[in-house]
Amino acid sequence: MSIIYLDNFASTPIDKEVLQEINYVMQNNFANPHSVSHELGWECNDIIDNARLKVAKLVGTKPNNVIFTSGATESNNTIIKCIKYSDNKKTILVSEIEHPCVLQSAKFMKNHGFNIKYIPVDNVGRIDIDKFAELLDDTVALVSIMLVNNEIGTIQDIKTISDMTHSVNALLHSDCAQAIGKIDIDMEAMGIDAISLSGHKFYASKGIGALICNEKVNLVSLIDGGGQEKNMRSGTLPTPLIAGLGKACELAEKNLVSDILRISELRAYMESELLQRITNSRSLGDMKNRISGSINLYIPNIYTDNFFVNLHGVAISSGSACASAGKKASNVLQAIGISPEVEALSMRICISNKNTKNEIDIAIENIVSAIEKSK
């Protein structure tokens, strides 16, 4: 029996066209893209430039602003640790619901003499604008707030946040790993100075991502060496993975609207079925502002371990996959007021553009049956 994959916050399956692109480039363009002495090197370089254009286009910026990295973790580490900070601006604000790599990087900066403040969110995961305003002052250098949360799918009111951030001459960084390919991103219109993204969250491969910064962002490099990516990220660029990332951006641009429509329908159906059939269940997050595939179902009095033992044929997770192996209580759920002490199950589901109605039907049956058995 094949498993129905609904854990698309953790990683998405690769798109067929992306896979084709990667396969083609792997076979035909294996040269070093930084080799300047022969045609095979130039071709690789052209492929990378072409992908860079597609990435830039998808997020509404110039290709020059795109720095390829190994993924969002590296991008987030770079932006937080490697901005050229000035002496009178040493405060960094991050939201309470950021990914561990943002929170841990901030903690690292704290150990290096920076002032780190955490921006609270309301009970649906939106930034508490009043509290945010209180935290903003002239010492703030950087604000880092994810555009879409990786557990409850909440989308932030980023324009308001960017206006407020810029009023104290700070930079706004947004971890867009969960937003890219799911909602329309326009860095310029949204007023975001830097974004991080990862290929494997929107149908490209693992091992590739990008940090995209506008001209206001003054960076030093995290990884040094041959001086690739204008000295901002050394290391041989992985041509096939970058070609795949470019392809995924092209597809996202083309399919975004139809994807959202179709996935929203599947989500509405699945969510209402689950809510109806599972007693006492409720949905967490912002029902008006969340990405189309996201469901976070909260069910009291169910042991998480029991549920997952009883669940067959469906891949979903509880909380963030990064924390789940170590079984730490989710910082996101705590931030929206869910007590880590109360025994309850939080089911994190994310539907992708590859899922079918038939799969959703089977998943609903299996989930409901696992809940019955776990009572």
Next chain:
Amino acid sequence: MIYLDNNASMVPYGEVLEALNESIKNSFNAGSVHTMGRNSRAKIEKARLKIADMMGCNGEDVLFTSGATESNNIAIMGGDESIALVSALEHPSILNVHPNTHIIPVDRNGIVDLEFIENFLKDKKAGDVLVSVMYASHETGTVQPVKAVAKICAKYMQRFHIDAVQGAGKRKINFMSSGANSMSITAHKIGGVQGIGALIYNRALNLNPLMRGGDQEKQMRPGTVNVAGCVGFGVACDICVKTMNEKIEKLNYLRDYMESEIIARCPGVEIVAKDVDRLTGTSRIIMPNVNSEKQVMYMDLNGICVASGSACSSGVVKESGALRAMGYDKSCIGSSIRIGMSFATNKDEIDEFIKIYCEIYDKMAKKSL
């Protein structure tokens, strides 16, 4: 196209491409607790063992990274040493990292000056110097006396790192008996694909991570693991181990044949580091007074890919720092090319290369001699 730039990036093995294709289709987040996550985790661990097998270390000594540049950065900046002592032939990802870097001179063949290392370390506090010497040079193929360097480092209790990018998969390397504390390797130089590499080191060393985040790779390297990359890397290591001896034999033959033909037919041409132990398949050849750009362009027009310098300076052709450090003058440095062969190179290709090389010589070099 005849591809002889395998030191920049090697032709991937067909088996690696197949494994990658299969694996990319089915790779999930290895941090997820469901079956699919667990399967991905198992694939990573299987690959880790294959890499350990090639490097003569334990599986737990293998830390997956995005490539050798990242591995080298972790190795150099992960400790608390206030000084880095690195050879003049090192890759920029070793040379340009530590803020207080000192250079070990090399001789005309590119071999590090062991006496210099000894004298440098003599009066330094134990644990305050990180020494880094590459296994073999990507520019000339010169194999370094790393065991001797390791001994000196052990004597003065300093940490020793080896950039083994060009040696791995081509020579039998045993990390455990090497005396080194760490080694960097990368897939795309051994027949794998770009975007995945490893740092080999004993976790007792307690290096600091370069990045912070999730708990992947025992908190030493956060970020969703590139499952397919690991799998492909593992397959490449497997093939390298199994085919090493025949590959060495073949490439030694091809290189010696090529070099002797060229020396015989092109008087005045010099092979760099010819008389010392060199990596199989690597040659740096100087054709005096003929600009290397002209040579590589002529080669390219005839469908042959070779390199002039090393391929990492983002489109800028820089003169070879290695040759300068080896004491060659400007006219020689600017007139050399680098040949890097691979398992896929055959005699017909080498014959074609020799033919074109001699053409260049006849057209451009003869008159200036």
